[in-house]
Amino acid sequence: MSKLSTVKAGDALHEREFKPNHVQLFLYNAALWNAHRIHYDTPYATGVEGYPDIVIDGPLMGDWLTQAVVEWLGEDGTLASISYSNRTAAYIGEVLRAGGTITSVDADTGKIELDIYIKNEADEIIAPGVATVTLPTG
Amino acid sequence: MTALLTPELLSHIGNASSPREELVTRRDIRKYSISTDQRLKKYLEGDEAPPMFHIALFWDVVEMDQLKPDGIPVDALVPKFPLERAMAGGSVIDYHRKIYPGDELVATRILSNMFEKSGRQGPLIFCEVTMKIETAAGEPVITQKITRIMR
Numbered sequence: 001m002s003k004l005s006t007v008k009a010g011d012a013l014h015e016r017e018f019k020p021n022h023v024q025l026f027l028y029n030a031a032l033w034n035a036h037r038i039h040y041d042t043p044y045a046t047g048v049e050g051y052p053d054i055v056i057d058g059p060l061m062g063d064w065l066t067q068a069v070v071e072w073l074g075e076d077g078t079l080a081s082i083s084y085s086n087r088t089a090a091y092i093g094e095v096l097r098a099g100g101t102i103t104s105v106d107a108d109t110g111k112i113e114l115d116i117y118i119k120n121e122a123d124e125i126i127a128p129g130v131a132t133v134t135l136p137t138g
Numbered sequence: 139m140t141a142l143l144t145p146e147l148l149s150h151i152g153n154a155s156s157p158r159e160e161l162v163t164r165r166d167i168r169k170y171s172i173s174t175d176q177r178l179k180k181y182l183e184g185d186e187a188p189p190m191f192h193i194a195l196f197w198d199v200v201e202m203d204q205l206k207p208d209g210i211p212v213d214a215l216v217p218k219f220p221l222e223r224a225m226a227g228g229s230v231i232d233y234h235r236k237i238y239p240g241d242e243l244v245a246t247r248i249l250s251n252m253f254e255k256s257g258r259q260g261p262l263i264f265c266e267v268t269m270k271i272e273t274a275a276g277e278p279v280i281t282q283k284i285t286r287i288m289r
Contacts, residue, residue, distance in 0.1 A: 027173035032197045035209035058226020066189040085228035
């Protein structure tokens, strides 16, 4: 659990690895009721849309960004906002990592800003973002 | 660059959907939490919804004849674009209140912007939809701007 008195700009979040597979993508898209074929139909994704393989959902990577922040933040903190861009697609079988770095800490208000990212195996940032959280000042 | 977004298409900016109400259940939170690999017990047991749960809660539930050949629902809010391959573009989300089982939430969607850019492999259309989620009593819960890219 993070405390305002101990966090500082430059601190890194603990990086977490994700290995999405067909079962996870099935469950995720079923939970959404998302029938977009690029997420489960390999001949369609490769033959019609020209992707190299099944595409990992962009919002699923957004969820992993929130997990990196919320797990670091702990129960006393509050996630105020998050934004991210899906810049490069990721495909089934890839190993992805979610993490981030604290960019500013306001000790008076408890407001903390972070740069966050999803990286692929080539260490490229494929989904950059920013998040704002607050921690109690007392 | 050739203008793909005609005045007629741009005239759709500002269109709004009818409010949609959904009930949050512990079972739906659990299913979403498991599928996204959550590790916190409060999410896995459905005591509280993870920050992105609202995506699942308000995804369009349509009948199969309302799905396009790519599997994406026909969205009455968004006009038919000259580019048809859809990709996720990202989101900007402001959180005002957490979501719990038993919450009755109302979402309204507005087509807030659309613009063109040149990508590495050709022109792209960016379509932004802003979704406001409130409780049935009108308390703000989440505001999200979702970007979809057409290529």
